[in-house]
Amino acid sequence: MKIYNTMTGMKEAFVPLQPGKVGMYACGVTVYDYCHVGHARSAIVFDVISRYLRYKGFQTTFVRNFTDIDDKIIRRANETGATWDAVAAQFIEEYYRDMDALGIARADIEPKATDHIAEMIEVIRTLIAKGHAYAVREGDNESVYFAVDTFAEYGKLSKKDLEDLRAGARVGVDERKKSPMDFALWKASKAGEPWWESPWGKGRPGWHIECTAMSMRHLGETIDIHGGGADLIFPHHENEIAQSEAFSGKPFARYWVHNGFITIDKEKMSKSLGNFFTIREILKSYDAEVIRLFVLSSHYRSPIEFSQDQLRDAEASLDRYYSTIARIEEFIAVSAGAAPKMQPAAAAALKNVMERFQPQFVEAMDDDFNTAIAVGHLFEMIRELNRFLDTKPSGAEAAGLLADAREMLRSVGAVLNLFGRTPHQWNVDLLRAKQIALTEEVILRKIQERRVARENRDWAAADALRQELDAAGILLEDKKDGTGWRVKIV
RNA sequence: GGCGACGUACCCAAGUGGUAAGGGAGAGGUCUGCAAAACCUUUAUUCAGCGGUUCGAAUCCGCUCGUCGCCUCCA
Numbered sequence: 001m002k003i004y005n006t007m008t009g010m011k012e013a014f015v016p017l018q019p020g021k022v023g024m025y026a027c028g029v030t031v032y033d034y035c036h037v038g039h040a041r042s043a044i045v046f047d048v049i050s051r052y053l054r055y056k057g058f059q060t061t062f063v064r065n066f067t068d069i070d071d072k073i074i075r076r077a078n079e080t081g082a083t084w085d086a087v088a089a090q091f092i093e094e095y096y097r098d099m100d101a102l103g104i105a106r107a108d109i110e111p112k113a114t115d116h117i118a119e120m121i122e123v124i125r126t127l128i129a130k131g132h133a134y135a136v137r138e139g140d141n142e143s144v145y146f147a148v149d150t151f152a153e154y155g156k157l158s159k160k161d162l163e164d165l166r167a168g169a170r171v172g173v174d175e176r177k178k179s180p181m182d183f184a185l186w187k188a189s190k191a192g193e194p195w196w197e198s199p200w201g202k203g204r205p206g207w208h209i210e211c212t213a214m215s216m217r218h219l220g221e222t223i224d225i226h227g228g229g230a231d232l233i234f235p236h237h238e239n240e241i242a243q244s245e246a247f248s249g250k251p252f253a254r255y256w257v258h259n260g261f262i263t264i265d266k267e268k269m270s271k272s273l274g275n276f277f278t279i280r281e282i283l284k285s286y287d288a289e290v291i292r293l294f295v296l297s298s299h300y301r302s303p304i305e306f307s308q309d310q311l312r313d314a315e316a317s318l319d320r321y322y323s324t325i326a327r328i329e330e331f332i333a334v335s336a337g338a339a340p341k342m343q344p345a346a347a348a349a350l351k352n353v354m355e356r357f358q359p360q361f362v363e364a365m366d367d368d369f370n371t372a373i374a375v376g377h378l379f380e381m382i383r384e385l386n387r388f389l390d391t392k393p394s395g396a397e398a399a400g401l402l403a404d405a406r407e408m409l410r411s412v413g414a415v416l417n418l419f420g421r422t423p424h425q426w427n428v429d430l431l432r433a434k435q436i437a438l439t440e441e442v443i444l445r446k447i448q449e450r451r452v453a454r455e456n457r458d459w460a461a462a463d464a465l466r467q468e469l470d471a472a473g474i475l476l477e478d479k480k481d482g483t484g485w486r487v488k489i490v
Numbered sequence: 491g492g493c494g495a496c497g498u499a500c501c502c503a504a505g506u507g508g509u510a511a512g513g514g515a516g517a518g519g520u521c522u523g524c525a526a527a528a529c530c531u532u533u534a535u536u537c538a539g540c541g542g543u544u545c546g547a548a549u550c551c552g553c554u555c556g557u558c559g560c561c562u563c564c565a
Contacts, residue, residue: 009494011506029565042565072563158560164492165561207563229565230495236564259565260495266557270564297513298503303496303558313502313514320513323527364504372504376512383512383529390521390529459523466525477526486526 001056001366003225004301006233006256007157011368016224017254022058023219024050025253027211027228027236028110030067031091032076035098036276037291037306038262038269042229044292045259045300045369047104048416049227052365055415063218064107065211066092069114069204074193084194085114098279101288103417109218113210117196120205120213123247124185132246133185136176141188141201148181151242157256158234183239185209208239212247215240226253230260230301231268260303269306277306287426287433289418290315296371296416312490317379318418318426319489324382325409326423326484327389328402334481340395346388347401353384354405361412371416381409430487436473443474447483450476 001014016022026046029039050062068088077084092112124144127133132150135142148154148162155162165181184206189195195202215223221244228237237256244252261268264275282291294314298304357377364373385405388398413419421429428440446465453461466476470488477484 027565030563036565038565040565045565070563159493160561161492231560231564233494234560235562261559261565263558268559268564272564301495302503305502307502309514310502316515317513320527327528370504373511376504379512386528387530454523457523463524470525475526478522478524479527484526488526 003255004368006258022053022060023223024225025063025215028064030070031088032072034278036278040279041295042259043104044295051415062107063109066112068112111214116213119217120209138188143188144186145182151246158238211240212244221248221250223253225255227257230258259300262306263303299372316489322423322426332399335394336399338394342393342398343391346391350388427486443485
């Protein structure tokens with residue numbers, strides 16, 4: 001298995017610290033607002049990575065944190081009149097609502113920054129003792145900064161040169177810092193801000209220190225995989241490395257994994273640009289699985305352009321998948337008991353694709369979690385299954401083959417957490433996602449009416465019913481043993 | 491200004507040395523009472539451009555053009 005490591009800029013063979021075990025930490029969200037599609041991408045990517053690691057047999061411990069204390073949370077609290085911890089609690093809840101909908105599994109450990117203040121203080125103390133950090137008085141309390149000059153390898157992750165950073169510093173230089181690049185480990189609390197008691201008086205943690213404290217507490221001083229969005233490379237992850245390695249003297253993470261952005265009109269989707277869609281907004285008109293497939297159709301490091309067209313593409317692909325599964329189920333129900341019949345060439349072609357399917361999936365995922373290729377193979381299988389069905393086979397052997405194929409798709413789909421529903425459920429859920437004002441009951445009644453009309457060879461009445469449903473967004477499919485319905489895509 | 495990505499058909503997208511996956515859209519066909527789905531055919535002698543290395547390059551190197559990201563909070 002190979003993983004692209006941001007640290008080296010290369011795909012590397014994945015060798016965990018302890019054979020068979022993986023410790024992985026992904027930076028989660030700061031809980032001050034609803035999540036947007038960019039957050040969804042990151043969550044989906046690391047969800048799939050952890051699922052795949054388990055699929056490969058690694059005993060995986062996955063930690064994803066919540067940043068529940070920070071300037072933005074405090075600001076939000078001040079704006080809304082709520083307390084800072086109420087804001088955090090609310091948006092953790094909202095986060096779970098969105099992520100649960102998207103099929104993001106809970107991480108094994110989901111720590112909160114504020115539950116690890118003691119660990120952070122311990123790390124900061126040691127860093128001061130080792131000469132890597134210094135306290136600066138601010139009123140009655142002190143702030144503590146990490147002295148970047150004491151960590152010779154600073155910049156190794158983001159490939160930045162300390163001199164360039166200084167020269168290009170765009171932020172107003174804080175007079176109290178020894179060097180402009182020094183960053184806060186601990187912030188003296190200002191009036192009205194939340195605070196914790198510390199050796200430096202009343203204060204609160206800086207942003208980066210929480211990940212060091214939580215990662216070490218839950219996974220040890222060196223972990224296998226540390227991930228997050230590409231925008232965290234600098235300064236967040238760079239600073240984590242500096243403080244963590246200065247503290248422990250050991251490598252902090254062996255593989256650094258960063259997902260690419262979601263863009264709109266080629267620009268990064270972000271709060272500050274205002275060009276974002278919340279997960280919740282998208283879920284008003286698309287099924288959650290559509291978002292998942294949209295994300296997993298590209299490699300996790302590539303930028304993906306967000307648009308309605310893209311979502312519709314993903315929706316059409318999913319519909320194709322579920323339609324094929326529906327065909328298979330129908331075949332098994334209807335034709336399995338019939339006289340055995342299979343065209344040898346068609347059966348051989350299907351068997352061939354089936355044999356290659358799982359190894360190809362593993363090969364794709366082993367190559368830096370290439371879900372785009374994996375999804376490609378999945379749809380090749382779909383095409384082959386349809387081809388086979390078109391040869392009109394029958395009998396138990398054909399049914400067995402199709403059942404095996406369906407099971408393969410299901411088990412591989414589970415790693416991506418896709419394709420988990422029945423075709424019927426997919427269509428029922430689409431009624432809601434597409435806000436179609438018909439219930440399944442009504443649709444079935446219309447189909448019944450149309451059946452009667454067709455039996456009477458009243459084609460005009462039958463077609464009128466078809467058109468009526470079509471106008472509402474429902475397609476009817478006449479088959480040998482009856483008429484089925486599906487939600488029209490696009 | 492510094493650093494780093496990326497540029498593959500109408501659209502999306504994989505492909506990091508061996509002769510262009512897959513999906514969508516379009517056109518034609520098979521099937522169908524009409525449809526739909528599905529399948530078949532068709533859409534890049536070519537991978538932003540120009541040079542170079544090589545028996546061989548979309549893949550490696552150089553330059554040019556274009557787009558984006560990070561350098562400040564950001565998934």
